[in-house]
Amino acid sequence: MTADLFDDVEQPWVEPLEDGAQVLRRFASARAPALLDAIIRVTEQAPLRQMKTPGGHTMSAAMACCGTWGWVTDRKGYRYQQTDPLTDKRWPGMPEILRALAREAAEQAGYPDFEPDACLINRYLPGAKMALHQDKDETDFSQPIVSVSLGSPIVFQFGGDRRSDRPRKVPLEHGDVVVWGGPSRLRYHGVLTLKPFDHPLTGACRYNLTFRRAG
């Protein structure tokens, strides 16, 4: 009596995107319940919050961080810092299950030396989106970005090195991991508005984990 007669676990597969960029389809699916448990634990210590941009607008995605460095934005600007502005305490440590997933995904994508020191947790509710932007507040662009999707599906946009470059639309679903680095490390990217979708593990919500070497 084998478990896989009952468990219907989809095997991951790889989808090349661009030079240095890949989608690892369903790479995180089998571990998703444990990843979500870890997200809950982190956000009990560092609550999800909607940050303000320097221009004074409120971001539609709610964010929290774990690891040595956390990304924050407020009227003063965008930056990484070692403390949570809500509590002035250090960010929660990066749970091992998150670190391990990020390292395995990076290795699979051709980045064997990835040592993330920052994990940004983004929670999207229906209506939330993220405009095209570059991840460029890090100090080390030799390391890739690893982005994990959990819960409701969304359309990811993967653009060029200039905002005006027309982005590719990449539908992402639960368990998909996008890795980009090397020549594509500074690509503009974002997501379209999240549509209502009832996911068995997360309800109407989508979590995105992004891992970086920030410091």
Place this chain on the structure above:
DNA sequence: CAGTGACG
């Protein structure tokens, strides 16, 4: 400094 957002 701020376009990771708002507007027509």
Place this chain on the structure above:
DNA sequence: TAGG
């Protein structure tokens, strides 16, 4: 209406 929603996205370019």
